[in-house]
Amino acid sequence: MFYNLRQTVNRAWFGFWAGEILKTPALDIRGEGLVIFSLISHRDVMMYLAAIKSFYNRLRRGRIMILNDGSLTFSDMALLKAHVRPSAIIHIADVRTAPCPKGSCWERLLCIADLVCDSYVIQLDADSLALGSMPEVEAHIVGQKSFAIGQEYLGQEIYPMAYVCSEMKKKDSEYVEVVAERNFDRLEGFENLKYSRSNACFTGFARGSFSRQTVEDFSIKMEAIVGKRWHEWGTEKVTSNYIIANSRNSAILPYPKYVSYYDDPRIDYEKCSYLHFTGTHRFKNGFYIQSARKAIKEIKEGEGDNGRVKKVLKMPSAANVS
Secondary structure, three states, X not given: OHHHHHHHHHHHHHHHHHHHHHHOOEOXXXXXXXXXXXXXXXXXXXXXXXXXXXXXXXXXXXXXEEEEOXXXXXXXXXXXXXXXXXXXXEEHHHOOOOOOOOOOOHHHHHHHHHHXXXXXXXXXXXXXXXXXXOHHHHHHHHOOOEEEEEOOHHHOOOXXXXXXXXXXXXXXXXXXXXXXXXXXXXXXXXXXXXXXXXXXXXXXXXXOOOOHHHHXXXXXXHHHHHHHHHHXXXXXXXXXXXXHHOOOOEEEEOXXXXXXXXXXXXXXXXXXXXXXXXXXXXXXXXXXHHHHHHHHHHHHOOOOOOOOOEOOOOOOOHHHOO
């Protein structure tokens, strides 16, 4: 209860300081062949605006698409359309998930599976910020190379699946992600597969790198192995890791240039290009707010890698939102 209350207060405090993002220009959307895709909820709108604007300020191109978790209001959608001009806002209820699990980000991955047929797709979490140049991301897009960011020591490289499986058998954990990974040796053909314990918060999927059938086949096989637990939170990340690791061309972004914020004293977060502010550590030391204010200042002053933005002249009313 106290954790939830503290998070609510912290979100409100972040919203107060990040409100300056509403004074920045609308994105000047340009470029085909690239989609930047995010799952958004009502409570994440301000965070998302900081995330997508800081990212687009660096990348300079791509269409934006949003998956509405069902909580976005008319005002939220008006705000999003005014500032980021998404080519589509998809309602989560319109995404078919069977035979895969429902919820827990599975709709997001299945949407990407459809989009990746024709475009390179970047999955961007709302609780993230782009704070420096990202030439690696640009190179992977141009080279049609899938990518992820590492989660821990087993996430900094793409390994044979058998090796990850053997390492996970040493872990005393019943978290479903670990349970699935230590049972990979029950997956047919696992000796010829690869895996990386990456983080699904920021991922790139090369055009044609996988299909909905790829997701469904893997999900069906893993559910047969771990049972109903496959419907728990965390299995979508396992599937995303599997897909990227086994793409014909893939890489893990360099650590700690791209990293999640864990308040690790060994990391100089000021020098990171991309930071994901994961829930538990998100508001520690005020660094998230500090970083957001820095990113917003750069956008306002036309710094970063993209000064080509267009001013918001008028906020649309809810009556004009479809």
